[in-house]
Amino acid sequence: MTLADDSPRTVTAPAVPAPPDPTPPPVPRRRGPSLSRNRWGYAYVAPFFVVFGAFSLFPFLFTAWVSLHDARLSDISGGTFVGLDNYAALLGNDFFWNALRNTITIGVLSTVPQLCLALGLAHLLHYKLRGRTFFRTVMLVPYATSIAAATLVFATLFGRDYGIINTALEAVGLDRVDWESGTLSSQVAIAVIVTWRWTGYNALIYLAAMQSIPGELYEAAEMDGASKWRQFLHVTIPSLRPTILFTVVVSTIGAVQLFGEPLLFGGNGATTGGARNQYQTLGLLMYQQGWTNFNIGQAATTAWAMFLIILAVVGSAALVGRYRARREGARR
Amino acid sequence: MTAVLTPPTATTPRTTGRRPSTRAGRAGPVAYTLLVLAGLLSVFPLYWSLVAGSHTNAEIAATPPPFLPNATFFENVSAAMDQAPLGLAIVNSVVVAGSITVGTVLFCTLAGFAFAKLRFRGSGPLLALVVGTMMVPTQLAVIPLFMMIAELQWVDSLQAVILPTLVSAFGVFFMRQYLVTALPDELLEAGRVDGASTHRIFFSIVLPVARPAMAVLAMLTFLTAWNEFFWPIIALTAANPTVQVAIANLGSGYVPQRAVIMAGTLLGTLPVLLVFALLGKQIVGGIMAGAVKG
Numbered sequence: 001m002t003l004a005d006d007s008p009r010t011v012t013a014p015a016v017p018a019p020p021d022p023t024p025p026p027v028p029r030r031r032g033p034s035l036s037r038n039r040w041g042y043a044y045v046a047p048f049f050v051v052f053g054a055f056s057l058f059p060f061l062f063t064a065w066v067s068l069h070d071a072r073l074s075d076i077s078g079g080t081f082v083g084l085d086n087y088a089a090l091l092g093n094d095f096f097w098n099a100l101r102n103t104i105t106i107g108v109l110s111t112v113p114q115l116c117l118a119l120g121l122a123h124l125l126h127y128k129l130r131g132r133t134f135f136r137t138v139m140l141v142p143y144a145t146s147i148a149a150a151t152l153v154f155a156t157l158f159g160r161d162y163g164i165i166n167t168a169l170e171a172v173g174l175d176r177v178d179w180e181s182g183t184l185s186s187q188v189a190i191a192v193i194v195t196w197r198w199t200g201y202n203a204l205i206y207l208a209a210m211q212s213i214p215g216e217l218y219e220a221a222e223m224d225g226a227s228k229w230r231q232f233l234h235v236t237i238p239s240l241r242p243t244i245l246f247t248v249v250v251s252t253i254g255a256v257q258l259f260g261e262p263l264l265f266g267g268n269g270a271t272t273g274g275a276r277n278q279y280q281t282l283g284l285l286m287y288q289q290g291w292t293n294f295n296i297g298q299a300a301t302t303a304w305a306m307f308l309i310i311l312a313v314v315g316s317a318a319l320v321g322r323y324r325a326r327r328e329g330a331r332r
Numbered sequence: 333m334t335a336v337l338t339p340p341t342a343t344t345p346r347t348t349g350r351r352p353s354t355r356a357g358r359a360g361p362v363a364y365t366l367l368v369l370a371g372l373l374s375v376f377p378l379y380w381s382l383v384a385g386s387h388t389n390a391e392i393a394a395t396p397p398p399f400l401p402n403a404t405f406f407e408n409v410s411a412a413m414d415q416a417p418l419g420l421a422i423v424n425s426v427v428v429a430g431s432i433t434v435g436t437v438l439f440c441t442l443a444g445f446a447f448a449k450l451r452f453r454g455s456g457p458l459l460a461l462v463v464g465t466m467m468v469p470t471q472l473a474v475i476p477l478f479m480m481i482a483e484l485q486w487v488d489s490l491q492a493v494i495l496p497t498l499v500s501a502f503g504v505f506f507m508r509q510y511l512v513t514a515l516p517d518e519l520l521e522a523g524r525v526d527g528a529s530t531h532r533i534f535f536s537i538v539l540p541v542a543r544p545a546m547a548v549l550a551m552l553t554f555l556t557a558w559n560e561f562f563w564p565i566i567a568l569t570a571a572n573p574t575v576q577v578a579i580a581n582l583g584s585g586y587v588p589q590r591a592v593i594m595a596g597t598l599l600g601t602l603p604v605l606l607v608f609a610l611l612g613k614q615i616v617g618g619i620m621a622g623a624v625k626g
Contacts, residue, residue, distance in 0.1 A: 060473040
């Protein structure tokens with residue numbers, strides 16, 4: 001995996017609960033006769049790989065095979081081989097392009113504000129605070145709330161006739177918004193749900209990274225007369241760049257798969273994503289193809305298209321990361 | 333969706349809470365105000381579900397809307413339980429999330445130890461496979477997975493949602509990263525010199541050292557498993573649901589009774605909120621420990 005560079009760098013244990021034994025200074029790895037060439041290794045990884053292979057890896061790869069078939073949910077045994085027909089059909093399918101457009105719009109509307117807010121929040125949490133643990137825990141409450149619960153609550157808040165967001169809009173003299181039936185308004189509402197659930201989580205990731213920025217960098221910047229804001233711009237942000245890249249990738253992968261929020265937002269469990277499909281995402285389209293229309297061959301094709309999108313995102317992030325690393329290497 | 337939990341690369345070297353630098357200033361009134369505001373936004377939707385869940389639809393729609401909960405909540409909860417088997421759903425979710433947690437922690441600790449300390453042919457490529465698939469979303473595997481459980485006639489049974497998530501690539505990586513440094517080679521060698529078998533070493537040396545990381549993994553796994561939505565809604569029906577499936581069905585009724593939906597939703601969220609109230613500090617620490625090294 002491109003992002004997770006597993007080269008033997010210095011890695012310390014998660015320090016949260018301190019290990020009972022203080023870690024001794026690193027010693028050269030001993031290739032003693034005992035634990036090296038240990039056949040038991042296979043036995044120790046076997047349970048993981050059996051379950052993982054059967055229920056994750058195999059189904060994932062088999063999705064590609066199903067996508068080459070005209071397969072129905074009613075006939076689970078396989079269907080007929082049709083080559084790339086499903087892919088051709090997908091590319092000619094207006095619903096696919098609509099779902100792709102919606103997925104991208106909602107993805108941008110949720111990822112960008114979410115990560116910007118998380119950066120600001122991390123900055124605030126980085127101050128010396130009274131009740132530090134309390135604040136951190138509170139920020140994580142949305143993350144602990146399930147997609148289903150969060151979406152149902154927000155659907156109530158965004159309700160046309162009784163939602164308190166509209167009540168508040170009216171109270172300040174604005175017009176009520178029919179959030180669900182508008183294209184942009186429904187997508188904004190769904191993006192708000194995603195942003196609410198993930199901002200605090202990302203803030204904690206940024207906070208952890210901020211805490212490992214050496215203080216000398218700030219001292220040097222201060223000596224150069226840099227203001228707090230310039231320090232944030234020129235010390236904090238560059239130091240967080242790998243972390244930011246990582247959160248962008250993870251959020252984007254989440255955005256490509258968005259499913260529960262658009263499924264439940266309409267309040268009737270419809271897989272259409274609104275009367276005009278105005279907030280149907282790729283994940284929802286796949287579910288509709290497979291479990292409403294019983295066309296699992298087509299659904300598998302959509303799944304594989306989603307995978308290709310994710311691959312493109314991760315690949316370009318890896319390229320950006322590598323380019324950055326090389327440029328920084330050249331500067332030194 | 334394990335992927336979202338999973339910052340890869342090295343875990344950040346930190347000492348809990350204590351900042352190494354003196355750079356972060358004391359928070360001023362502005363910072364506190366903004367933080368309190370952010371905190372209110374974080375908890376408001378859940379608080380609102382309590383308020384809305386303890387009124388009738390008409391009362392919620394009033395201007396100004398009510399802002400305090402009252403005892404009608406319990407009436408609405410029992411109405412919600414009439415519409416969806418929430419009691420059964422909570423029991424099911426405890427069984428499902430509990431089994432997944434036990435399985436994940438056990439299998440991932442075994443594999444993590446092997447990858448961290450045992451040298452066997454092919455361990456490098458196998459670990460690369462684990463890391464490489466960490467970000468592949470399970471959502472893309474659901475079609476063959478559904479064909480499998482249909483073949484096995486597991487649709488609507490709990491093993492259909494337990495088995496596919498019984499292990500996680502993130503868990504293996506997490507345990508490996510922890511044990512690589514937390515478990516000194518000398519300790520293992522000493523055990524070996526004393527004539528202990530690999531299993532003996534695992535149980536009496538590795539497990540005690542691994543315990544803190546296992547606890548963190550357990551909390552994160554339980555939370556994720558409790559909230560899992562996509563696969564359960566495919567594999568289970570309204571007759572034998574987990575909490576998330578039951579809530580979703582409650583929200584998809586033809587006559588939406590907002591108050592009842594809100595009451596049921598909050599009921600289904602209470603168990604995780606309880607876990608959170610008790611272990612919030614450890615969960616925060618776990619997520620931050622998994623964060624990326626800059």
